[in-house]
Amino acid sequence: MSISNLIVHEIQKNEGERKAILIARPNENPVDGQAEALSMQVTNLFNRSGMNTGRFVNPQGSEEGAQLPALLFKHFKDNDFADFAGFTKNCAAEYLKYLEPVEEAEGGLLWFNHYELHDTHFLYIVMLKRKKGIGLGADLSFSQIEQIEMEKLHMALRINLTAWQSGDEGRYIAFRFGRAPKSESEYFTQFIGCDEPKAAAKETRKLVDLTSAFCQSEGFPSKQANEFKKVVSEHCQAKAEDREPLAIKEIASEVESRFSIEQANKFLEIADSDSFKMEKEIFVEKAALKKLTRLSGSSRALTLSFNSDLLGESVEFDADTGTLTIKDLPKSLLKQLQSMSN
Known part of the structure; x- marks a missing residue:
């Protein structure tokens, strides 16, 4: 500077x-x-x-x-x-x-x-x-x-x-x-004299939802969708570290390089739709990116959070019964459960 x-x-x-x-x-x-x-x-x-x-x-x-x-x-x-x-x-x-x-x-x-x-x-x-x-x-x-x-x-x-x-x-x-x-x-x-101020966190959350909507519209399997979301997250993290705005076209370029120009155009079309109306550039709020690569939820008695790429691997979801099966538990949790069962 x-x-x-x-x-x-x-x-x-x-x-x-x-x-x-x-x-x-x-x-x-x-x-x-x-x-x-x-x-x-x-x-x-x-x-x-x-x-x-x-x-x-x-x-x-x-x-x-x-x-x-x-x-x-x-x-x-x-x-x-x-x-x-x-x-x-x-x-x-x-x-x-x-x-x-x-x-x-x-x-x-x-x-x-x-x-x-x-x-x-x-x-x-x-x-x-x-x-x-x-x-x-x-x-x-x-x-x-x-x-x-x-x-x-x-x-x-x-x-x-x-x-x-x-x-x-x-x-x-x-x-x-x-x-x-x-x-x-x-x-x-x-x-x-600012025109329609936008909160960076809110705009980042919209980008997260846009990425998920695009993956769903293209019917990507979980592994492919998670890989793409990780790429988007890493690109956004780099922009946040450099304190530079993210151009939505940069994400479209990632789509084109990994899939096709038609799908890149589809991404931009969804971004410009009434559901999102994304700005051409946004400032990234790093904390709001978590949902791209993590799944989480909580109730009064339970809090659960894990990397989305574990889904289909050590974490399996049964849509019919609405249940999760978790393998390879963290050692500290496994030790607590084992001590309680004895």
């Missing part, structure tokens, strides 16, 4: 009040070791679960509604911000307009970070909070200090500037709310 621009502004607002004050830093923060370390912490927190994705309603901006896309269109040219401090100050002033009507919301530190990664330009806008801590002076006496809270992000936004500027129809905006209440998440979405 190569940081191009970095600046922090402060918005002062107390919970229960409507009045907010913007304290704008006049110049950019220096990109030193501390800034780089903090930027890495922000990135690691951002890439945890709970991400949403979207795109601008008006990519080039308009006089009405959110002004963020219009400010970007004005200030970001040729992969560079001519006046990053001015751009961020205008953004912070716009943010303040959406924040003030929400009495429950508090102010904080607005972090703006323009960086480049793999020839792609990104912009972070993150709301950070201060917290009180205890420091130890040179004479080993205790004192109360203020520091930036880095255990969690309250609200954060990342825009793929390269994709947005090229007119990409994908979901080039990624954002997360942390544990912000609904009233705060709503004003943050309005500030962004």
Whole structure:
């Protein structure tokens, strides 16, 4: 990650009040070791679960509604911000307009970070909070200090500037709310000017269901279906590790290479059907992938979970009686059962 621009502004607002004050830093923060370390912490927190994705309603901006896309269109040219401090100050002033009507919301530190990664330009806008801590002076006496809270992000936004500027129809905006209440998440979405935000976990679950529906439509036997689901899972895991969006066409390419172009087209047809209406690109939530390769269920008295490729091998299912027969039990479970039977 190569940081191009970095600046922090402060918005002062107390919970229960409507009045907010913007304290704008006049110049950019220096990109030193501390800034780089903090930027890495922000990135690691951002890439945890709970991400949403979207795109601008008006990519080039308009006089009405959110002004963020219009400010970007004005200030970001040729992969560079001519006046990053001015751009961020205008953004912070716009943010303040959406924040003030929400009495429950508090102010904080607005972090703006323009960086480049793999020839792609990104912009972070993150709301950070201060917290009180205890420091130890040179004479080993205790004192109360203020520091930036880095255990969690309250609200954060990342825009793929390269994709947005090229007119990409994908979901080039990624954002997360942390544990912000609904009233705060709503004003943050309005500030962004985001079109139909999608939760990554929900979109990943749709992909899992789509994969199962495709296997069922093609009549794949269990072993073949499980092998294909494992391939899809591994492809998705790799995208999640690289923090890159997954294009649905990539899965269709896997179908074509393993089966046929006709079946790849069938996969895309199901993806585009009313039952799924998959986006062209999605961000993968790793935890939501489990159902691709595992079967699980629970009741008040029983919890059962196993890899789907065991079905037909050490786990056999009788559809007529609705029963499972399990062989090759885990040694620890087998030992417990044997001790109880003695």
